Amino acid sequence: MYNSKITGLGYYVPDNIVTNNDLKEFMETSDEWIQERTGIKERRWIDPKSGDTTAVMGAKAARIAIERSGLTKDDIDFIVFATLSPDMYFPGGGVQVQDMLDMPTIGALDVRNQCSGFIYAMSVADQFIKTGMYKNILVIGAENHSGGLERSTRGRGVTVIFGDGAGAAVLSRSEEKGKGILSTHLHSEGKHAKELVLEGPSTQRWVPEILEANNPDDVSYFPYMNGQFVFKHAVTRFSEAIVEGLEANNLEKEDIDMLIPHQANLRIAQFIQKKFRLSDDKVYNNIMNYGNTTAASVIIALTEAWEKGKIKDNDLVVLAAFGSGFTWGSVVIRW
Numbered sequence: 001m002y003n004s005k006i007t008g009l010g011y012y013v014p015d016n017i018v019t020n021n022d023l024k025e026f027m028e029t030s031d032e033w034i035q036e037r038t039g040i041k042e043r044r045w046i047d048p049k050s051g052d053t054t055a056v057m058g059a060k061a062a063r064i065a066i067e068r069s070g071l072t073k074d075d076i077d078f079i080v081f082a083t084l085s086p087d088m089y090f091p092g093g094g095v096q097v098q099d100m101l102d103m104p105t106i107g108a109l110d111v112r113n114q115c116s117g118f119i120y121a122m123s124v125a126d127q128f129i130k131t132g133m134y135k136n137i138l139v140i141g142a143e144n145h146s147g148g149l150e151r152s153t154r155g156r157g158v159t160v161i162f163g164d165g166a167g168a169a170v171l172s173r174s175e176e177k178g179k180g181i182l183s184t185h186l187h188s189e190g191k192h193a194k195e196l197v198l199e200g201p202s203t204q205r206w207v208p209e210i211l212e213a214n215n216p217d218d219v220s221y222f223p224y225m226n227g228q229f230v231f232k233h234a235v236t237r238f239s240e241a242i243v244e245g246l247e248a249n250n251l252e253k254e255d256i257d258m259l260i261p262h263q264a265n266l267r268i269a270q271f272i273q274k275k276f277r278l279s280d281d282k283v284y285n286n287i288m289n290y291g292n293t294t295a296a297s298v299i300i301a302l303t304e305a306w307e308k309g310k311i312k313d314n315d316l317v318v319l320a321a322f323g324s325g326f327t328w329g330s331v332v333i334r335w
Contacts, residue, residue: 004129005180006333007136008071008170009303010064012057013044013163013290018146023160027153034160039266043163043291045146053087055096057166058142061299062097065168066138073101076170077134079108080125082117082141082295084324085148086110089201097140114196115262115323116186117141117295118167122319122331123184125171135173141295142166148198150222158223161265163291167299179314179334183248185241186329192233195226196324234264234322235271241320241330242276249332255316256282257335258305262321263287263297272320284310294323311335 019042020031034040046052058081066073081094094108113120118141125137145162149155174180200220201210238261246253253276261269266287273283284305293300298319305311315335322328 001130002132003174003176003180004126004171005174005176006169007172008065008067008069009168009299009306010061010068011165011167011296011300011303012060012064013165013300014046014050014052014057016045016047016050017042018045020160023156026151027156027159029156029160037267038161039288040161040291041288044165046144046164052144052164054083054085054142054144054166055087055093055100057144057164058093058140058168059097059100061142061166061168062101062138062140065170069136069170069172071136071170073103075136076103076106076138078106078125078128078137080111080121080137080139081108082111082113082121083143084112084114084117084294085144093140093142097138113295113323113327114325115264115292115294115297116321116325116327116329118298119184119319119321119329119331120186120327122169122171122181123186123329126181126184129171129173137171138168139171140166140168141297141299143294143296145294148222150219155222157227158225161292163293165290165293165296165300167296167303169299169302182332182334183245184329184331185244185248186327187237187241188325188327190325192229192326193324195229196224196326198223231265231268233326234268237322237326237328238268238272238320239275241322241328242272242318245318245330245332251316251332253277256318257315258311258317259283260298260302260305260317260319261285262323263290263301264292264323281310
């Protein structure tokens with residue numbers, strides 16, 4: 001079997017910066033309240049006039065990743081696109097990127113695993129490469145949260161958290177042993193699905209019912225999160241996924257050179273850092289600048305860490321995420 005190795009990274013975030021103080025224009029909140037609970041100072045929200053969408057941002061990040069990989073768009077064999085906020089209910093963002101980048105008629109697969117979406121997408125791509133089916137795969141995580149958030153005091157518990165953005169990685173076939181993706185680990189626990197959920201639109205409340213009801217008090221079209229419940233499970237599952245990845249490769253927590261956690265809440269990341277006794281230079285967080293960009297968060301953070309020289313050749317890099325579903329997982333990489 002082959003190994004899969006990251007050969008290119010890129011990310012894109014909208015120019016429009018929304019600070020915590022900006023949110024006070026349409027909800028009762030404060031910079032202190034938000035930072036204390038989440039660690040977030042600002043986030044990027046798409047300016048409707050900019051032309052950015054989930055797929056457009058994904059394509060922008062992809063162009064950077066492909067250029068950095070030393071490949072061309074015609075060298076890409078397959079696309080895996082992770083998002084919970086596609087431009088259209090169907091089709092998904094993968095085929096849009098294939099068109100936007102003027103690629104050959106390669107396959108495109110969409111992954112709907114929310115905060116752990118990029119971890120799942122990387123695992124899928126890794127399997128395709130290891131079995132020899134594809135040589136170069138474009139993996140994208142992109143989100144447009146701002147268009148679907150409830151901008152009021154009623155929705156502040158969720159709205160203050162989320163931001164827009166996209167990241168992309170090119171995963172390529174390698175025959176170098178012991179380098180690249182060492183293992184991936186995926187889990188789910190559907191019994192907690194409604195603790196972090198967006199229920200509508202769905203086939204339980206489909207288009208005719210939506211049009212007939214036209215109910216302004218129907219909150220099923222806005223995200224709901226049981227914050228304390230999610231936090232409690234997140235810190236447990238994050239830890240389990242990291243330990244599982246280390247044990248699968250006969251490694252110890254001391255071997256970790258860089259942990260890139262999903263940027264859900266700075267307090268979760270700090271809890272995990274303390275539990276694993278990792279120094280500040282071994283954990284990368286950027287939620288304070290971008291908020292939670294869901295499927296885009298891990299790849300944006302990974303790209304930033306790499307750009308800043310925090311990831312070096314032969315480093316052990318661990319990616320981990322937990323989110324709606326509940327779903328969670330990890331990816332262990334020897335850089």
